[in-house]
Amino acid sequence: MLVRNSVGALAIAFVLVAPARAQEALVTYKSLTTEVALDLASAALAECRKRGYQAAVAVVDRFGVTQVMLRDRFAGAHTPATAASKAWTAASFRTNTTDLVAQTQPGMPQAGLRGLPGAVILGGGVAIEAGGSLVGAVGVSGAPGGDADDACAKAGIEAVRDKLEF
DSSP states (O other): OHHHHHHHHHHHHHHHHHHHHHHHHOOOOOOOOHHHHHHHHHHHHHHHHHTTOOOEEEEEETTSOEEEEEEOTTSOTTHHHHHHHHHHHHHHHTSOHHHHHHHTSTTSTTGGGGGSTTOOOSTTEEEEEETTEEEEEEEEEOSSSHHHHHHHHHHHHHHHHHHHOO
């Protein structure tokens, strides 16, 4: 009788523990839909146009993979790659690239980040957060300076802010 109860108890324990182990093995995360990423990029590009800038805008997911790329017709040939790299940098380091400018100056502990392949340490890369989690980043290139690129990127995020709150 003791053996039968032990086997039954063991079976019940396994049934209860198995889902917990499966949960430990899998990760869930929030991600921008393509539609929201496109709306964000369109709003950022519209802000650049309103200010008289020809620019490119890239939106990447939380892993730095490009979801959307828009380039205004007269934006420089370098702007798509630069916008994507700014967005990748913001997502990768989970911080706005403008903040990285000061943190990576020569002599600073983080100065080595400037030499990493693909990292662009210029203003214009802004992390996108929703519900306290990083969901992606936007990069803008083509405005006259990092502050102007930042303004366009932030305008894009604000345009979809209501869709990001959950």
